[in-house]
Amino acid sequence: MIYKCLRKQIFSQDSYTIVPIRMEDRFEIMKWRNEQIFHLRQDRLLTEKDQNVYYDKVVRSLFDNEKPNQILFSYLENGKCIGYGGLVHINWIDKNAEISFIMETSLEKQYFSKHWTTYLALIQKLAFDELNFHKVFLYAFDLRPHLYPVVENAGFLKEAVLKEHCLFEGEYKxxxxHSKFNKC
Structure with missing residues (x-):
């Protein structure tokens, strides 16, 4: 499927590519989301039925929308899906969006920095070069401090800390x- 809102659909760097989210990746994505629920805005484990309903009712409608509220991609290494993400909570008027990304759980320990760095470069091509957005940002529960040096090395600046903003395992976090502006 292709996004009506995009002229260019595929963004690549070396052996890595982001392509419009593929239906065939939905159960791997569900598995990773369930394994990494602790840092996502997801309040329960997903089932295959949940995932099918989400793809049928939400994801499919994104492709034909001129201004969807999210644009989702499968993140591939040599054609194999190893992550997914996109631009979410898109504000078409102010030209900004939140960046979303998760990778295959088994890659997190050894390749976290590599895949985040690559993915951020690819998603910025979409946001800044294709959509001409003004700003992109990451909204992260303060549970993975190893994320911050990676995004800061990619040129993102710490813009705000929302104190005790989310409840996690009985504690407010x-x-x-982190934000980055289009400097075209």
Whole structure:
């Protein structure tokens, strides 16, 4: 499927590519989301039925929308899906969006920095070069401090800390927001 809102659908760097989210990847994505629920805005484990309903009712409608509220991609290494993400909570008027990304759980320990760095480069091509957005940002529960150096090395600046903004395992945690502006 292709996004009506995009002229260019595929973004690549070396052996890595983001392509419009593929139906065939939905159960792997569900598995990773369930394994990494602790840092996602997801309140329960997903089932295959949940995932099918989400793809049929939400994802399919994104492709024909001129201004969808999210644009989702499968993240591929040599054609194999190893992650997914996109631009979410898109504000078409102010030309900004939140960046979303998760990778295959088994890659997190050894390749976290590599895949985040590659993915951020690819998603910025979409946001800044294709859509001409003004700003992109990451909204992260303060549970993975190893994320911050990676995004800061990619040129994102720590813009805000929302103190005690989310409840996690009975404790309130901060949310850290990193942003990057289009410097075209």
């Amino acid at each position: 901060d949310v850290v927001i």
